[in-house]
Amino acid sequence: MAIGVGLNALFVSVELGTGWWAGSLALLADAGHNAGDVVGLLLAWGAHALAQRPPTRRYTWGFRRSTIYAALFNSLLLLAGCGAILWEAVHRMRTPVPTIGVAMIAVAAAGVVINTLTALLFMRGRKHDANLRAAFLHMAADAAVSAGVVVAGIVIVLTGWTWVDPVVGMLVAIVIIVGTWDLFRESIDLAIDAVPRGINTEEVTKILAGIPGVAAVHNLHCWSVSTAEKALTVHLIVPEATEHQRVLEEASAQLQQYVSINHTTIQIASAASHEQRDRS
Template identity: 55%
Template sequence: MSHSSSHQHDHHAGHAHHHGHFHGASSNYNKAFAWGVALNLGFVVVEVIYGLIADSLALITDAGHNLSDVLGLLLAWGASYLATRSPTSRRTYGFRRGTILASLLSAILLLLALGAIAWEAAHRINQPVRVDGMTVIVVSLIGVVINTATALMFLSGQKHDLNIKGAFLHMAADAGVSFGVAAAGVIIMFTGWLWLDPVISLLIVAIILFGTWGLFRDSLNLAMDTVPSHINPDEVEAFLRSYAGVTDIHDLHIWAMSTTEVALTVHLLIPNQSVDDVFLGELALQLNERFRIGHCTVQVERGDGASCHLAHPGSL
């Protein structure tokens, strides 16, 4: 069985199925992205104005972070749209990889924003500034409502799409951040502890850093064609080796085409069995159902002396 016919059948069996799913996922979140961007952009303006009036670093910090979230949402939205664009003869995968690059850039933006916030907060611990507690409380509680509502719009998709997870993490972190800022405002009103405003800012930075680092690591791994974290490559290899008629495998590669689609290429040695489209279609179906690998290309070899040049140690 030639390489090309294996791939041709799979294109219909596995890839077409997954591509349809992706279209649906993207369009489902268009409304969530639009609302998320509009609400957060409006809130950034409110926070900056009242942060300056109240002279609260925690509020201005949160506004800066919310602005990076708007950029993150726009990135994720743009990438999810590009991922639905059809492939061309030059861009044979289309723009799917854009979703991975968007989640990576989103994480980098967040890390840069956190560094700037931490620097300013450290400076303010040495030189505390009087803060208008009531303004801080009211504005922050508005933030809790807006960010929680936005995060809930992305809740269902964040388990299966790193791009959507980036949007969800930003919003969920913001809801927690706003709640922390409101709590600081209450305590400052009753105690006059001005140092609490920058300390809360640093605590916020630490919490967001924890979530952002995971997003950065996962995005970087996908950008480097690492096997996606939800797939155990040893289990995939064991499954392929135990498949009917297979005596050996080599040149197995598993990588993410986008934040929702996974591809696989492998060479199977099947010396004693005739392989047809039904065999290849069933294999593609099994890989999709067991491991969520939706686009596989299989090369079948007889092992009749014409050894494949890729079958050498270390190619797995």
């Protein structure tokens, strides 16, 4: 992750300077997006480091949820940046500004290479961690956006149509919004303890109810501890006390195998004790 941060921070500096000198909103928009990604990578890096710290007496879960808040802040930062890009693009549509197409092409082409290399760094862990998946998708999208800026530069050089620059800036912002919106929604869900994506509580209930000896399934709760870990609590009614240990072991194995839940708390009780507790 340090390599990705370093490469992108260097490229943002070059892109901002060139975009300002060339008067290119498309380059400035892409630089703003890349700057947001650098901040996002730093947040993800810091949150990942915090998540590795062991639990304490006060923070019994450790600091795993910091990865969730990092993803949420990252998505909010990107959406705010897009609003600023769209505002400036509308202004430039009304009052065109001369741009230097050759500079746009050269810097954006370098961006395609750097963003692609950075995206490749996150390929391995993207399937199991929402934080890394978000980083990978952002970097891949950046490569595509930079390619769009290259096209805009070529059009300006060949035709002199300066209005292409703010149009591309608007398209960049729209692409970012579309790509970020799903991350924003997922981050909100994670922050308010919604059921993690990919887990169907009805299917989980069927799996647990299908274990021999289980009479009923109650109080099933599932949420995300971090962007990569899930937790579940459930109350199983098992009338035969001699079956409790077997059911506990089988339920734990089923949850790990079919829904990949990292932390499970399973309470088992006989029907009689459950009814007695309900009456009390």
